[in-house]
Amino acid sequence: MHREPGPGGSVEVAARARGLTKAYGSGETAVLALDAVDVDIARGRFTAVMGPSGSGKSTLMHCLAGLDSVSAGRVWLGDTEITGLRDRELTRLRRDRVGFMFQSFNLIPTLTAAENITLPMDIAGRRPDQEWLDRIVDTLGLRDRLRHRPSQLSGGQQQRVACARALLSRPELIFADEPTGNLDSRSGLEVLTILRQAVDDLGQTVVTVTHDPNAAAHSDLVLFLTDGRIVEDMERPTARAVLERMRTFAGGGPQGAGPGKEG
Numbered sequence: 001m002h003r004e005p006g007p008g009g010s011v012e013v014a015a016r017a018r019g020l021t022k023a024y025g026s027g028e029t030a031v032l033a034l035d036a037v038d039v040d041i042a043r044g045r046f047t048a049v050m051g052p053s054g055s056g057k058s059t060l061m062h063c064l065a066g067l068d069s070v071s072a073g074r075v076w077l078g079d080t081e082i083t084g085l086r087d088r089e090l091t092r093l094r095r096d097r098v099g100f101m102f103q104s105f106n107l108i109p110t111l112t113a114a115e116n117i118t119l120p121m122d123i124a125g126r127r128p129d130q131e132w133l134d135r136i137v138d139t140l141g142l143r144d145r146l147r148h149r150p151s152q153l154s155g156g157q158q159q160r161v162a163c164a165r166a167l168l169s170r171p172e173l174i175f176a177d178e179p180t181g182n183l184d185s186r187s188g189l190e191v192l193t194i195l196r197q198a199v200d201d202l203g204q205t206v207v208t209v210t211h212d213p214n215a216a217a218h219s220d221l222v223l224f225l226t227d228g229r230i231v232e233d234m235e236r237p238t239a240r241a242v243l244e245r246m247r248t249f250a251g252g253g254p255q256g257a258g259p260g261k262e263g
């Protein structure tokens with residue numbers, strides 16, 4: 001179930017960054033969201049990204065997925081370097097290889113749930129696999145909500161529509177930014193289970209942001225981010241180990257009472 005490195009210890013990489021730096025704004029008000037991050041996202045694994053609010057988790061996901069430009073450094077999707085790629089090529093690569101679940105869902109308000117789910121494939125001119133679509137819809141409990149528009153759905157239902165949309169084309173690489181953040185624990189577990197299955201049964205690669213140690217425990221590897229840097233990684237995490245680590249980094253709480261090593 002956990003994919004081991006291949007011969008020679010090399011691991012196939014689904015996404016890679018070297019010196020990935022992202023600054024927002026300039027001068028006095030500039031914010032360094034990512035500070036020279038080096039990361040390899042192993043293919044066929046479930047990676048969780050954790051860290052305090054504002055530590056750069058969403059920015060890292062957006063830059064790795066080619067949704068946001070970088071200030072410095074290089075990013076690859078598979079073997080293809082995406083930094084410096086022209087817009088049209090980048091769009092096609094993303095469309096063919098990447099599914100993204102945004103923190104804010106990004107559903108189209110004028111389309112029904114069903115239309116939102118199939119939109120990326122419609123745009124790409126590809127026909128969804130009906131059996132797979134049915135399985136996703138049923139697993140996520142969306143069957144009786146397919147004709148509703150986003151405004152007629154709860155936050156949790158919108159989250160699940162976004163999940164279905166990201167899974168439908170079976171992309172090699174799925175990014176999910178806090179996919180269980182708006183869900184009750186049962187729906188959250190369903191989403192995590194389907195992401196885990198995407199990795200175990202279909203060989204997809206999943207990268208997810210979460211604040212929840214129980215959610216992180218579904219992953220193969222947790223990357224801990226602080227102030228735009230990966231400060232630690234944890235293989236085969238348990239909820240308990242993750243919680244312990246979060247306590248250490250929190251330094252006594254969000255107000256950072258500990259000997260602030262971030263400076």
Ligand code: ADP
Nearest residue numbers: 024025031033052053054055056057058059060
């Ligand atoms: P996280 O997802 O870990 O909460 P983000 O990646 O969203 O963190 O943000 C990292 C830092 O970059 C934060 O300080 C945030 O305020 C800043 N930031 C994010 N997006 C923007 C933006 N569009 N403009 C300016 N600053 C931003």
Ligand code: MG
Nearest residue numbers: 057058059103
């Ligand atoms: Mg975020």
